[in-house]
Amino acid sequence: MTVVHIYLLVLFWAPVIYGEIQASGPPLEDIKQWNVLTYNLPWDAPTNNKDFYNPVSVVATGIAVDYERIFIATPRLFSGVPATVSTVPRKIAGDSSVLQAYPDWSFHTAGQRAYNCSELGLVSVYRMRIDSCNRLWALDAGVSRSLEDFEVTCPPKILVFDLNTDQVVRRIDFPPEVIRGETLFTNMVIDETTSQPSNNCDDVFVYITDTVEPAIVVYDSGRDLTWRLSHPAMFPDPNFAQSNILGHRFTLMDGIVGITFDATLGVVYFQPLATDRLFSVKTSALRAGPLPFGAELQIRLVGKKSSQGIGLALSPRDGSIFFSPFSETAIAEWNPNTNKQKVVSYDKERLQFVADLSAPAQDPGAIYVLSSRFHRFFLRNVNTNDINTRILRIGGAMNSPQQQHLPGNILAPGYTGQAYTIGNTNLFPTSPPSPLLYKTEITHAPFSPRPITDIKSTFVDNFFNSIRQPYQYEPVGVINKAIKNPFTALNTGETPEIYLKTHQPTYTAFQKTSQSFGSLQQPILSQTYGLLDNQNFLTKVNPSFSDFNSIRRAKSIAFNSTALH
Template sequence: MAKFSVLLILFVLYQAAALIPPKFQWKVMDFAWACDDCCQEKKCALGNETYIPNNNMPTGIARWKNKLFITIPRWKKGIPASLNYVYLNDTQDAPLHPYPNWREGCLTQKDSVVSNRTVVCTFRIHVDKYDRLWVVDNGVTDMATDVKQVTNPAVLVFDLNTDQLLKKYELGADVLRDSSMLTSITVETVGKGGANSTAYAYITDMGSNAVIVYSLHDDEAWRVENHYFHFDPHAGVYKVGGIDFYWSDGVSSATLSQPKKDGYCDLYLHPTSSTKLFKMSTKLLRDKNAPQEDIFNGVEIIGDRGPKSQATACDIDPITNVMFYTQVCKNGLGCWNMDKEFNQANTPLILSDCNIMEFPNDVKVDQEGNLWILSDRQSRFLYESMDFKQVNFRVLTAPTNILVRGTPCEKKVLKGSPFISSKLK
């Protein structure tokens, strides 16, 4: 048994090593300064503290064509832009480009916005199949010290082909609470797409334990609450990077299944401080007038991943029907083949590395079947200190079918089957 455990650990480490070197890695996050004399412009930003290198910590990613979007929440002062991107063909320490551009992606020295396209503070983002970038903006600065509300929280939708803002919807007091912290957004599209398509955005409010639903077609939002959206007090203890801390974070991440026979999807979701996975039909979520009793009974417990399996983010690969999720306390990545029973045997840790994957914060599957993982040492950033002479932030990527090969998450194909997915060849 002990020999098997050693082999399993070595296999997991081998899998992690297969992703080395990372696609991107940084000691500190730097920017592609937009000027003729970039050094002088950077020097100015350093001087007036609109850029404090050590205060920039990424938390979210999303890939679109030749760009990888990277978010930096305004935990502290000195964040030039919260929504940024790098080019995939750039160097490992590629500089960040504010989105949609330098002027509108940044705040002024007095912490004000210059455009309704400016994103003040976002954690995680979503790219849909119609080349739209969905962003939920908390609108705040200096979250870790002295919170300042710069703009109202809002949902922004960009056309990535033109960089034009398609829609901005400000979230009001009817759906928000004083403790609201909007951490992720995922989108269900209904119909053929285009200007007349129906889309619903599901936004996790980690701070006040709710899911906010926004209808693009109706241009309105409503709040959904359930007791399963709260944290589990037995899962609030963490140890990452040698640092012990306690979080009481509620529902923080959600991802959508493929449409079911009834035309609706299941929204899979979990609180950060929990080891359980839940789901809720979007038939209920889309109905702003759904009875409270239906909402109360509408969340299903899928199962428990086991001790120390808290996750910050999850995403589903529609090709393999596998859910991937971060494993914060294990510095790794877990998976679940959704065609199988949810139990500890079918939810293995498939990647783990205490160096390159310390505090995996976000995970995304792109439209080509590639998985993207962001690790950022967040526990050191918030509770201790970081050594900026070392690499602190990494983006890893690999095809999903390669990652699950040989694991309980792999899709088994019967011998002689006339259908063998090209992804499994």
């Protein structure tokens, strides 16, 4: 007899007072705010040329916090972005600082469409990270006007800057084996868990998100090797293509973009933009290299949020995940080890479209928030009289007393009760919070050969029947790995054609007619997605070639090595 263990995640909840969300965390501090972003432009800059500088085309997507400066990434989503990485002073709070191009204007000639890919420069940076060696890693997507004509200006790369000298100490070029036709590198995390101090952070692993051609690209800087790993969970879900922020609806089919890293447990959490789900993968699986043909990357469905989102951050103190659902205009905290949850901050004006969350080591315990109102820029209805871009700080957000974060053991010390077992992982059971505001999700690990409808849980049934549901709740069954859910294989080759089936499929995206007369089954006209064995799924041209995961061929170590200085 197969025993199916399940656990319950309530990924976003809060006390409700007259329909409003009540936050229970420290206050939001305004660090910087702008109606539109302005630059300290060179004296000879063509300021009257909208293709060089157009204030309503400059959208901030990422931040990195140093001791004295805050770095801001403004990718070339549209024409009219003069510089893609800039700085503002950190210690002057609440002002609208003029952006200083980093490290200087010679790195940003792509704004004038005069760029040599062999030179040191930056085309379009979505996000940056600072390592423990005080170096800034700038991830250059190499794509200009990604929301207009998607010009691949240069191959993607990473430039590593020594923040003590503001000089480039390393350039990392990505080989064609890990690049696809519309590759767009948008985010990354740096894994220093096995790095040796004597190597000056040149032996780290970097996990990079490819948003348009969804995948995680792994860079082993110690061996100068790169490989690509993809999984259907990294793709967008068409059911969540449209987002809604205070009545402004916009459609954006972005794949994996949000990513954060738990160094203690060795887990990477990630989320596509167009989904309400959060996933995780072990760093050991990412570090293992390209997948053999036929192998599948071991991805875990962590839980379900109330709406779409991008920004993710993780507390090094206890492993709590900070995230920001778009529609709720809030910052929430959830500890996957203890299931403790709370709304840290809620603000309808200041938390519209949180593009990035940062937990800098330079300001322990604080969360920095970048809200950009990207949706208004995207819809071309931005009001330049409003404050549209903000850098906010939540001081002490990570200092609240919570369950201790224990390496390799996420049960409370001395706990003698029974935990739910998920594969080889124990989960500390806690009582669900009440009242419940947002949706819940049931997930599993072991697969059961029984039909999903036959799996019952008294705990789950009692929970759903006793808790008030202010929003419509759609039950989600225990996931059966033997049956492909429509979500799990989206955008991997299926065609959206309606075809005739003579039996009821286990999952259908939408069912039009279903009739039966006695023992005769009538055809069901249905649209199915992601069923790997269905008639709509397009097979590979060459079944012996794994086009998801390609190995990186080694190239000159000296070319990517750190410069001596």
